[in-house]
Amino acid sequence: MSDEEKPGQPEPPAASEAPKAPEAAPKAASSPDPTASPAPAAPAAPKPPAPKPAVPPAPKKWEPTGEVVVTPVTEKLAARFGDAVQGVKSPCGEAIVLVKKEKLGEALAFLKSDADCAFDFLSNLTAAHYPVNDKKFEVVYDCYSVAKRHAVRVKVALDDGEPCPSAVPIWPTANWQEREAHDMYGIVFEGHPNLKVILLPEVWDGHPLRKEYPLGGPKEAAIRADKFAKPGYMPDDLEAAERIAEEGRRDH
Amino acid sequence: MTTELREAAGTSPLRKALETTTMELNFGPQHPATHGVYRAVLQLDGERVVGIESIIGYLHRGIEKWVEYRTYTKATPIFDRLDYVGAILNCHGYVGTVEKLMKIEVPKRAQYIRVVLDELQRIANHLLWLGTHALDLGAMTVLFYGLREREVIMDLFEAMVGQRLLQNAYPIGGVRLDFPRGWERACRNFMAELPHRLDEYETLLSSNRMWLQRTKGIGVISGAEAVALGLSGPTLRGSGVYFDVRKCIPYGSYEDFDFEVPLGENGDVYDRYIVRVREMRQSLRILQQALDGMPEGPLMPEKLSKIIRPPAGEVYFSVEGAKGQLGYYLVSDGTDKPWKCHVRSPSFINLQGLEKMVVGGLVADVVANIGSLDIVLGEVDR
Amino acid sequence: MTFESLMTYVGWPLIKIVILLGVVAFCVAYTVYIERRLLGFFQSRVGPNRVGPFGLIQPIADGLKLILKEDIIPANAQPFLFRIAPIFAIVPAFVGFAIISFAPPLVTGAGVVHPFVVKDVNLGILFLLSITSLGVFGIVLAGWSSGSKYPLFGSLRSASQMLSYEIPLTLSVLSVILMAGSFRLSDIVDAQSKLPFAIPLILAFGVYVISAVAETNRIPFDLPEGESELVGGFHTEYSGMRFAFYFLAEYANVVLVCCVATSLFLGGYKIPFVPYETLLAAHPILVSALGLAVFGVKAVLFLYFYIWIRATFPRYRYDQLLRIGWMVLLPIALLNLFLVAGIKLWLLR
Numbered sequence: 015m016s017d018e019e020k021p022g023q024p025e026p027p028a029a030s031e032a033p034k035a036p037e038a039a040p041k042a043a044s045s046p047d048p049t050a051s052p053a054p055a056a057p058a059a060p061k062p063p064a065p066k067p068a069v070p071p072a073p074k075k076w077e078p079t080g081e082v083v084v085t086p087v088t089e090k091l092a093a094r095f096g097d098a099v100q101g102v103k104s105p106c107g108e109a110i111v112l113v114k115k116e117k118l119g120e121a122l123a124f125l126k127s128d129a130d131c132a133f134d135f136l137s138n139l140t141a142a143h144y145p146v147n148d149k150k151f152e153v154v155y156d157c158y159s160v161a162k163r164h165a166v167r168v169k170v171a172l173d174d175g176e177p178c179p180s181a182v183p184i185w186p187t188a189n190w191q192e193r194e195a196h197d198m199y200g201i202v203f204e205g206h207p208n209l210k211v212i213l214l215p216e217v218w219d220g221h222p223l224r225k226e227y228p229l230g231g232p233k234e235a236a237i238r239a240d241k242f243a244k245p246g247y248m249p250d251d252l253e254a255a256e257r258i259a260e261e262g263r264r265d266h
Numbered sequence: 267m268t269t270e271l272r273e274a275a276g277t278s279p280l281r282k283a284l285e286t287t288t289m290e291l292n293f294g295p296q297h298p299a300t301h302g303v304y305r306a307v308l309q310l311d312g313e314r315v316v317g318i319e320s321i322i323g324y325l326h327r328g329i330e331k332w333v334e335y336r337t338y339t340k341a342t343p344i345f346d347r348l349d350y351v352g353a354i355l356n357c358h359g360y361v362g363t364v365e366k367l368m369k370i371e372v373p374k375r376a377q378y379i380r381v382v383l384d385e386l387q388r389i390a391n392h393l394l395w396l397g398t399h400a401l402d403l404g405a406m407t408v409l410f411y412g413l414r415e416r417e418v419i420m421d422l423f424e425a426m427v428g429q430r431l432l433q434n435a436y437p438i439g440g441v442r443l444d445f446p447r448g449w450e451r452a453c454r455n456f457m458a459e460l461p462h463r464l465d466e467y468e469t470l471l472s473s474n475r476m477w478l479q480r481t482k483g484i485g486v487i488s489g490a491e492a493v494a495l496g497l498s499g500p501t502l503r504g505s506g507v508y509f510d511v512r513k514c515i516p517y518g519s520y521e522d523f524d525f526e527v528p529l530g531e532n533g534d535v536y537d538r539y540i541v542r543v544r545e546m547r548q549s550l551r552i553l554q555q556a557l558d559g560m561p562e563g564p565l566m567p568e569k570l571s572k573i574i575r576p577p578a579g580e581v582y583f584s585v586e587g588a589k590g591q592l593g594y595y596l597v598s599d600g601t602d603k604p605w606k607c608h609v610r611s612p613s614f615i616n617l618q619g620l621e622k623m624v625v626g627g628l629v630a631d632v633v634a635n636i637g638s639l640d641i642v643l644g645e646v647d648r
Numbered sequence: 649m650t651f652e653s654l655m656t657y658v659g660w661p662l663i664k665i666v667i668l669l670g671v672v673a674f675c676v677a678y679t680v681y682i683e684r685r686l687l688g689f690f691q692s693r694v695g696p697n698r699v700g701p702f703g704l705i706q707p708i709a710d711g712l713k714l715i716l717k718e719d720i721i722p723a724n725a726q727p728f729l730f731r732i733a734p735i736f737a738i739v740p741a742f743v744g745f746a747i748i749s750f751a752p753p754l755v756t757g758a759g760v761v762h763p764f765v766v767k768d769v770n771l772g773i774l775f776l777l778s779i780t781s782l783g784v785f786g787i788v789l790a791g792w793s794s795g796s797k798y799p800l801f802g803s804l805r806s807a808s809q810m811l812s813y814e815i816p817l818t819l820s821v822l823s824v825i826l827m828a829g830s831f832r833l834s835d836i837v838d839a840q841s842k843l844p845f846a847i848p849l850i851l852a853f854g855v856y857v858i859s860a861v862a863e864t865n866r867i868p869f870d871l872p873e874g875e876s877e878l879v880g881g882f883h884t885e886y887s888g889m890r891f892a893f894y895f896l897a898e899y900a901n902v903v904l905v906c907c908v909a910t911s912l913f914l915g916g917y918k919i920p921f922v923p924y925e926t927l928l929a930a931h932p933i934l935v936s937a938l939g940l941a942v943f944g945v946k947a948v949l950f951l952y953f954y955i956w957i958r959a960t961f962p963r964y965r966y967d968q969l970l971r972i973g974w975m976v977l978l979p980i981a982l983l984n985l986f987l988v989a990g991i992k993l994w995l996l997r
Contacts, residue, residue: 078579079600105579105598106366134493135509138582138593140608154595156582156610160493160509167582187496190618198330213323213647222331223606229331291797298879313801313966404867404963410691476868476962629801630965633877 080105087131087166095121102169110167118170119179125157125168126184133157133166136185141195143224150174151201155181172201180206198223288316291629295324299402299633302643306620306632313628318621322614325647333607338364338438338574341604346432348611349645351394352588354387354423354435361436362517363583363594367576368438375563376440377519381556382453383426383435384518384585385549389460390419391588391640392542392549399539399637400471403480408467415463418456425449438574440566450557457550464546472540481536485623485635488533495622496615499590500541501639505533511586518585522559523552535631535638542640575602589613589640613645664766665746672745676899677707682948683899683955690959714895717888724795725885733793734886734893737786740779741900747772748907749834751917751939752925755932764936765834772833773825776908777818780863783901784810787882790894794885802881805871805966809862812973813869817859819981820852823988824912837916841923844915851984853913855977860905861957862969865898868961869969902954903947910946917943 082101088109091099098117102110113121125133138156149171158165172178180203181188192203193212200221203209211218220227294305303324309317329348333341345360346353358380365372372380397412420430425446427433435441471477487497492505502509510527512520528544530537578600584593590612597606616639623635681696681703688695696703721727749765756762769775784806791803825831827849828839839845846853862869871881878884883894910916917939928935964972 079577080579103579104581105577106369106581108581110580136496137584137591138595138608138610140595140610142580142597142606142608154580154608156593156595160507160514163514165515167580185496186494187615187618190614194614211323213326215323222328227331229335289797291801299877400962404870405961406687406867407691407959410693414692470960471962474962476964479968480962480965628965628967630871630877630963 078103078105081107083107083109085109085164085166087125087164090128090130091121091124091166094124108167109165110169112169112171115170115172115176115178118168119181119184121168122155122157122181122184125166130162131166132159132161135160136181136187136191137165139181139188139191139195141199141201141223143199145225147171149176151176151199153178153195153201175200175202177202177204179204180209182206197221200224286311293632295321300636301398301641302646304617304636304641304643304646306636308629308632310629313630315624315627315629315632318624318632320617320620322617322643322646325643327648329648330607330609333604335603337602338576338604341607342436342438343432343434345609346434347644348609348648349391349588349592349613349642350432351642352387352391353432354383355391355585355587355592357433357435358384358518359583359585359587359592359594361438362585363581363596364438364574364576366583367579367581367596367598368574370439370567370570372440372518373564373567374519374561375444376565378556378560379441379445379565380436380518381520381523382553383423385553385556386419386422386453388588389546389549390416392546393419395542395588395637395640396467396539399634399640402633402637403477405470405474405477408470411463411467415456415460418459422449422453422456425452437566439570440564442565444565453553454557457553460550461547464543468543472543478536480630480634481539481638482534483532484535484627484631485638486532486534487619487622491622492533492619495619497590497619498612498616499587499640500545501538501590501616501619503527504530504538504541504638506530506537509591511584511591515584517583520552523555525549525551525555535634538638538640573602575600584610587612589642589645590616609648611645611648613639613641613643614648617641617646661766668745668766669742672742672900672903673896675903676896677711679899679903679951680710680895681707682951683958686952686955687959690956711892714892715889719888719890720885722795722885726793726795729789729793730885731890733786733789734890734897735786736789737783737897738893738900740782740786741897741904743779744776744904745907747776747833748904748911749837749916750907750943751936754936763834764940768832768834771831773821773831773836773912776833777814777821780901780904781810781814783897786894786897790886791882794882796885798878798880798884799882802871802878802884805878806865806882809865809869809871809969809973812970813859813862813977816855816973816977816981817863819978819985820849820855820859821912823849823852823981823985826985826988826992833911833916837911837918840915841918841920843920844913844918846913846915849913849984849988851980852988853909855981855984856909856913857953858977859973860909861954862973864901864905866902866954867958868964870963871966871969902951906947906950906954907943909950910943914946914950916946 080103082103084101088099088101088111091111091113092101095113095117098114099111099121102112104110125131135158136155137158138154140154142152142154144150144152151172151174153170153172155168156165157168170178178201180192182192182203183205189207190212192201192206193209195201196203196206196209197211197214197218198221210216214222288309288311291308291310292305293308294300295303300306305321305324307319307321308315327347329344333344336344342357342360345356348356364370393412393416397409400406400408423433423435424430426449427435427442429435487495487505489502489505489507492502493507493509497505498509498511506529508514508527508529511517512525513527525548528541528548530541576598578598580595580597582593582595584591586592591610592612593610595606595608595610596604599605620635620639624632627635684706685695685697685703696706699705699709721730746766747769749763749768751764753764754762787806787810788803791799791801791806794800824836824845827845828836830836830839836845865871871878880886883891886894919942924938925935928938
């Protein structure tokens with residue numbers, strides 16, 4: 015929660031459970047997190063990336079709520095890979111495991127080939143950006159077994175720029191999805207046969223789904239770059255920003 | 267020149283004389299048969315396709331980013347813009363995801379109403395698909411017949427939720443309004459009419475030798491390949507793989523209904539066609555059961571706050587969209603806006619299968635195959 | 649040279665040509681209208697009904713629109729060939745009408761006969777076949793000179809399609825010539841006073857109908873245009889009046905094929921077993937008018953059948969089309985020809 019420093023808001027004491035949002039909290043975006051459960055509140059970065067130059071809240075790690083769900087598949091994974099696999103809490107009863115990057119390729123291949131797992135269908139592959147976590151990116155694999163009708167979600171945490179082994183040799187369907195994740199988050203998939211832009215124009219700058227991506231496009235990026243360069247930046251310096259943006263565009 | 271000829275020429279000087287190059291043909295993005303701004307760069311050896319590269323993204327609107335700046339409630343209508351001919355199913359996918367994350371129990375009547383609208387939407391989608399697919403192969407009349415029936419469904423939607431194409435049909439938690447007076451009768455009239463209409467289409471197509479020649483044995487993809495490529499929906503079932511989210515990962519009371527999942531045998535264009543046609547008949551069965559067994563009760567859960575604020579965590583939920591498995595991966599940080607939302611859009615992933623289907627075929631088969639995938643570019647590019 | 653001979657050899661033919669051109673152009677324009685209306689009815693919609701009563705002025709409005717549109721010549725095109733190609737397409741389509749006799753000759757006084765035909769050539773059929781095959785040049789030139797890949801594909805397809813279907817078409821027509829014993833169209837029509845050739849020559853008629861559909865590039869054989877694959881085929885790059893030329897040429901070919909089919913197989917202006925020409929000999933104008941009407945009705949019925957096909961069938965694939973031409977139609981046409989020749993010989997014996 016971005017506004018941990020404002021705990022003094024009126025809040026009915028009854029509203030203590032997560033799904034029931036307090037009725038007396040119309041200022042939705044700025045109200046504090048009502049989850050009074052033991053799980054700590056979520057990330058510290060403010061959601062619209064344009065930061066108020068206020069006191070930044072202490073960075074808190076991303077922590078989901080709920081329970082770790084154990085299924086035969088996760089047990090099997092844990093038995094096979096030991097510490098490299100750890101369960102992730104899920105608020106709605108899904109089996110999620112976080113796999114260390116070094117073991118990822120092996121784990122995915124195991125999930126595909128093992129007779130009890132038989133995850134022949136990679137339902138979904140995507141990435142997510144958590145700027146406050148130690149490892150800022152996650153790649154998420156939603157595996158499903160058409161034969162066995164069970165599912166598991168495998169996640170891997172990555173640093174910015176850290177390559178991730180490609181899942182294309184295991185599931186060809188990962189091809190375009192990895193290209194999309196590459197477009198949107200800049201994650202590099204090692205061993206991908208054709209890792210180039212898919213949804214964005216070929217000359218696109220930046221990775222739009224990253225949280226710090228400027229919604230205003232190159233202009234805003236230039237202004238922000240300028241702003242970070244000199245702290246006393248005043249907004250009337252738009253011409254300079256425009257010029258920078260123009261130069262940026264000309265480079266392509 | 268064919269490869270065999272070239273090889274027969276060996277290293278002789280003849281080979282040089284016989285040498286030909288492939289031709290690059292830009293298929294789209296403005297093309298009558300690509301169903302939108304899809305572009306395929308074909309490598310052609312005469313009329314034969316030796317390579318294809320799909321270029322997409324012309325309709326990318328950044329929906330996934332956009333959603334991160336909307337509250338959960340305000341994000342709902344945005345998803346209608348994905349697959350704009352199957353909007354209700356998109357909406358169901360999204361609200362279902364939020365409901366799953368928040369563990370909201372949707373009232374039984376609301377679930378049944380959703381099933382009714384979902385299946386109507388599926389029929390509408392398949393009708394439009396049937397028409398455009400037939401038009402791609404030159405049979406123009408079916409398009410207008412399909413549109414005629416789809417129009418009735420649009421009217422039903424308009425009476426029910428006030429919109430025809432992008433309905434924003436469901437709020438998170440249930441449905442807004444009950445059926446208006448006379449709606450059920452109108453719906454039943456339509457349901458009584460449609461089987462005859464479907465017979466009509468099948469007379470025009472299924473028993474037509476030209477149609478069979480254009481579709482049988484074209485774009486064959488085996489079940490194993492289809493699963494590996496992540497195809498889903500009728501495209502996958504055309505290859506004979508039993509995977510229907512309504513049956514395999516039941517949601518929204520689909521387990522209450524008795525219906526079959528039509529499967530193809532060869533995985534060719536014809537099978538994908540016939541699977542969809544049969545699916546419309548099965549949808550009618552579901553509709554019949556849902557209307558007959560409509561339970562009484564509330565439309566929204568009683569204890570639902572105005573502000574949707576799911577617990578921190580992630581969720582993946584999928585529905586059987588019109589095109590295939592329509593999944594939503596949603597990450598909540600405990601605030602009233604999604605931290606991340608990813609759509610597993612079936613059109614996008616099914617389109618990957620195109621390469622396997624068209625290489626080795628003729629140019630005309632590219633059109634047949636694109637049609638048989640039933641892509642909507644709004645969903646491919648998001 | 650006297651005035652009379654001048655009139656006989658130049659004047660009357662010219663007048664006839666002008667009248668025929670006008671009538672054919674009118675018919676072609678309204679063929680488009682009829683097709684759109686009929687397609688509308690086939691497809692449970694209305695069709696053009698806004699311009700004039702029942703939309704009857706629609707073809708004129710369309711023509712005006714096309715004339716007023718910009719004539720675009722692509723940068724990659726070969727300008728000269730690109731410009732003249734439509735003329736190659738449209739001229740043969742209209743010239744073909746010259747030999748068709750639409751009605752019994754008008755007899756005004758003893759020995760003064762006005763045939764309803766521009767020129768009843770004694771090798772009429774051969775002339776027709778050779779002229780209509782020239783039409784493919786317009787298409788090939790268009791594809792080649794457009795400097796674009798889709799038209800090139802369209803014209804390549806067209807060339808091979810025309811080549812494949814010319815042969816069964818000619819063979820089926822040959823059997824008609826065998827039956828009638830003459831190349832002259834009026835003789836062929838006269839030979840059908842008792843029975844239209846469509847009945848004894850049912851095989852040839854079938855082959856002719858299918859090949860004719862292919863020759864005129866219509867669904868299910870409209871591959872040179874193949875809208876969903878090749879965008880517009882050979883005329884993708886054309887606009888305005890030049891496009892209208894192709895459009896007109898296509899429909900002129902359709903009308904021509906209908907007229908030829910009527911003459912060759914459906915008995916032309918004859919009514920089977922009703923020798924109205926002798927019955928009404930006292931009223932020559934009535935005879936001609938009735939003949940014209942009979943011809944028109946037959947041609948329009950055939951046209952209706954044509955449009956019906958378009959509304960019903962999907963499109964064949966290129967290789968399938970060629971296979972049908974060479975593997976199915978050609979043997980049937982040959983078989984039919986031998987049968988007819990054999991029977992004829994046997995009868996003559």
